[in-house]
Amino acid sequence: MASLLDTVEHAQVAERVSAGRSWLQGLDPRAKVASTLAVILAATLSRRLTPLVVLLAMGLATALASSIPLRRLAFRVWLPTLLFTGAIVLPALFLTPGEVAYRLPELGWAVTVPGSRTAALLVARVLTAATFATLLLLSTPWNHFLKALRILRVPTVFVVILSMTYRYLLVMLETASAMFESRRSRLVARLSGREWRSLTTATAGVLLEKSLVMSNEVHQAMLARGFRGEAYTIDEFRMRPADWVWTLAIPVLAFAAVWLRR
Amino acid sequence: MASAFPCRSLGERMAMSSFDVLPESQTLSVPPGSEPSPQMPVFEVRDVFYRYEGVTALEGLSLHIGRGQRVALLGANGSGKSTLLRLLDGLCFPEKGSIAFFGEPLNPNRLAQDEFSFAFRRRVGIVFQNPDVQLFNPSVFDEVAFGPLQLRWPKERILQRVSETLEQLGISHLKARPPHRLSAGEKKRVALASVLVLDPEILLLDEPTASLDPQSASQMIDFLVGWRGGSKTVVMATHDLDSLEDIADHCFVLANGRLVGEGSPQQILGDQALLARTHLLHVHRHLHDSGEIHSHPHRHRHCHEP
Known part of the structure; x- marks a missing residue:
C-alpha cells in the first residue's frame, strides 16, 4: 500500500518538476533526448574514471541549474544504483588478479587494485547514465518525452506501449489503492502473513481481470475515434538557438572528455 | 466484458499499429455520399440479439432513430442501454438481426472499408460512461x-478545431495537463471535447452525468440542451429523469434487453406503472415534524410559469 502511494507521489513530483521554468525544462525535448543519448554512449565508451567524474559533475551542475532536487536524485538514483551495481561488481574486487590494495580482516580476502578500478569504473558509468536519464525524465513532461522519441524515429510499438503503460499504470494503481483501503476498512481481526499473501494474490488477480476489461474498452474508444491500426501525432516543437547549442555542445564535451583521457 | 473483435491483448493490438508523425500535406478526403432523405432514419435496429459470454444483453430489439431526434434510452442497470450504444x-455487432445507418448495413465488412469507416467515424461520435x-x-x-x-x-485545421473545441467547453486551460490529473467533471468534458472536435452529426452518450457533482452535471445538461443545430441527433443512455424533458424529445425504455416502452418524455414520465416496472421510479420516505413517516413515489414532473 505504502509503495503504491509512493509510486503515485513520485509521478506527481516528476510532473511538478518538469513543469518548472528552469534551464533544462526550457529546452526542446528532442535536444534533451539526443544529448542524453550521446552522454550515455560516451559514458559507456569511457575506459577511465576521470571523464566519468567530469560528466557526473556536468550532470550535477545541470540539476542545480534546473532546480531539480539533489535529495531526490540521491535517494531515487544514486543510492539504488550504488546498491545494485555495487552488488554486481562486488566479486570483481576480489577475483580480478593484480596488486593487493587491502586485505579484509578476519576473512583475509584480498581486494586488488585492478579489481577496485574495474568496480569503480562500472559504478561510475551506471551512475552517470542513470543521472542523465533521470534529469531528462524529471525535466520533460511525459507527453513531450514520448513525442520526442517518436520524432527521433524510436520504433512506434515501443512508444505506444510506453505511453499506454504509464497512463493506465496510474489508473490501476489508484484502483489497487482503493481496493486495499476498502479491504482494510472491513478487517476486524489481525491476519497472518499467509492470509495477507493470499489476499494480495487475489487482489492481483482481480486487477489483472479489470485491466483486461479496460484494455478492451480503451481499444473500442480508439476505434470509435477513427483508429485503424495507425496512430499519428503532431510535431509542435520548435528548435531555438539554445536548443541547438545544447544538442551540439553536450555530446561534443562528453566525447571530448572521453577521448582526451582514453 | 466480451469484445466482438478478435480476442487479442492490448499489447498485441498495439504491436500491430504504428504511431506516425502526420505530414502536413497528408489528408484524406471523405468522398461525399449521396445525401439521405430527411425521412430516412439515422439508425434502424431490427430484431437485434446480443450476448456477453452467454448472458443475454439484447433480445429481439427493434427501434429506429430519426434525423435530428434527441433520444433518451431509459432503463435500470443491465437493461442493455450501453450495449445498444456500442x-x-x-464497436460490436449483433449475433442476430441487423442495424442500418442511413439505410446502409452496419457490419464488420462495411466498417473494414476505409471509405465507409472514415465517413461513419466522422459523422458518429460516442462518449463512454x-x-x-x-482518455x-x-x-x-x-x-x-x-x-x-x-x-x-x-x-x-486540426490546431484550429482543437483550439475552438477546448474554448467551447471552457477547458483551454487544461490543454497541457495529463488526463489522469483531472477531476471527474473535467475528464468528462475532455471526453466530450475529444468527440465534438470532429463536429459529429450524431452523438451517442453513455450516462453523461454519471458520477458528476451537481454543478458539473448541470453544466453537462446545459451543454446538451444548447447543442442542437437542427440536424444533430443525440442518443443518450441515462437514468436522469429530472432533466429528461430538457434533453430528450423521444424516449425508449429498455428492460432485460427488450424494448418495453417508448414515447415522449411527458408520456413516459406520466406512466407510473411502466417506471415502477422498469425500476426507474423510487419511493421517497420523509420524516415530518409531527414524527409521521410519509412515503410516496418520486415523480418527475416539472411545471413552469407560462
Whole structure:
C-alpha cells in the first residue's frame, strides 16, 4: 500500500518538476533526448574514471541549474544504483588478479587494485547514465518525452506501449489503492502473513481481470475515434538557438572528455 | 466484458499499429455520399440479439432513430442501454438481426472499408460512461487532436478545431495537463471535447452525468440542451429523469434487453406503472415534524410559469 502511494507521489513530483521554468525544462525535448543519448554512449565508451567524474559533475551542475532536487536524485538514483551495481561488481574486487590494495580482516580476502578500478569504473558509468536519464525524465513532461522519441524515429510499438503503460499504470494503481483501503476498512481481526499473501494474490488477480476489461474498452474508444491500426501525432516543437547549442555542445564535451583521457 | 473483435491483448493490438508523425500535406478526403432523405432514419435496429459470454444483453430489439431526434434510452442497470450504444457505434455487432445507418448495413465488412469507416467515424461520435477508457493520450491537447489526426485532417485545421473545441467547453486551460490529473467533471468534458472536435452529426452518450457533482452535471445538461443545430441527433443512455424533458424529445425504455416502452418524455414520465416496472421510479420516505413517516413515489414532473 505504502509503495503504491509512493509510486503515485513520485509521478506527481516528476510532473511538478518538469513543469518548472528552469534551464533544462526550457529546452526542446528532442535536444534533451539526443544529448542524453550521446552522454550515455560516451559514458559507456569511457575506459577511465576521470571523464566519468567530469560528466557526473556536468550532470550535477545541470540539476542545480534546473532546480531539480539533489535529495531526490540521491535517494531515487544514486543510492539504488550504488546498491545494485555495487552488488554486481562486488566479486570483481576480489577475483580480478593484480596488486593487493587491502586485505579484509578476519576473512583475509584480498581486494586488488585492478579489481577496485574495474568496480569503480562500472559504478561510475551506471551512475552517470542513470543521472542523465533521470534529469531528462524529471525535466520533460511525459507527453513531450514520448513525442520526442517518436520524432527521433524510436520504433512506434515501443512508444505506444510506453505511453499506454504509464497512463493506465496510474489508473490501476489508484484502483489497487482503493481496493486495499476498502479491504482494510472491513478487517476486524489481525491476519497472518499467509492470509495477507493470499489476499494480495487475489487482489492481483482481480486487477489483472479489470485491466483486461479496460484494455478492451480503451481499444473500442480508439476505434470509435477513427483508429485503424495507425496512430499519428503532431510535431509542435520548435528548435531555438539554445536548443541547438545544447544538442551540439553536450555530446561534443562528453566525447571530448572521453577521448582526451582514453 | 466480451469484445466482438478478435480476442487479442492490448499489447498485441498495439504491436500491430504504428504511431506516425502526420505530414502536413497528408489528408484524406471523405468522398461525399449521396445525401439521405430527411425521412430516412439515422439508425434502424431490427430484431437485434446480443450476448456477453452467454448472458443475454439484447433480445429481439427493434427501434429506429430519426434525423435530428434527441433520444433518451431509459432503463435500470443491465437493461442493455450501453450495449445498444456500442452496437450503434459499430464497436460490436449483433449475433442476430441487423442495424442500418442511413439505410446502409452496419457490419464488420462495411466498417473494414476505409471509405465507409472514415465517413461513419466522422459523422458518429460516442462518449463512454467511464472517461478513463476514453482518455488514453498523454495530454488533453493530444486527446482532443486524436480523432482529427486519425481522420488525417490537415495540421492547421486540426490546431484550429482543437483550439475552438477546448474554448467551447471552457477547458483551454487544461490543454497541457495529463488526463489522469483531472477531476471527474473535467475528464468528462475532455471526453466530450475529444468527440465534438470532429463536429459529429450524431452523438451517442453513455450516462453523461454519471458520477458528476451537481454543478458539473448541470453544466453537462446545459451543454446538451444548447447543442442542437437542427440536424444533430443525440442518443443518450441515462437514468436522469429530472432533466429528461430538457434533453430528450423521444424516449425508449429498455428492460432485460427488450424494448418495453417508448414515447415522449411527458408520456413516459406520466406512466407510473411502466417506471415502477422498469425500476426507474423510487419511493421517497420523509420524516415530518409531527414524527409521521410519509412515503410516496418520486415523480418527475416539472411545471413552469407560462
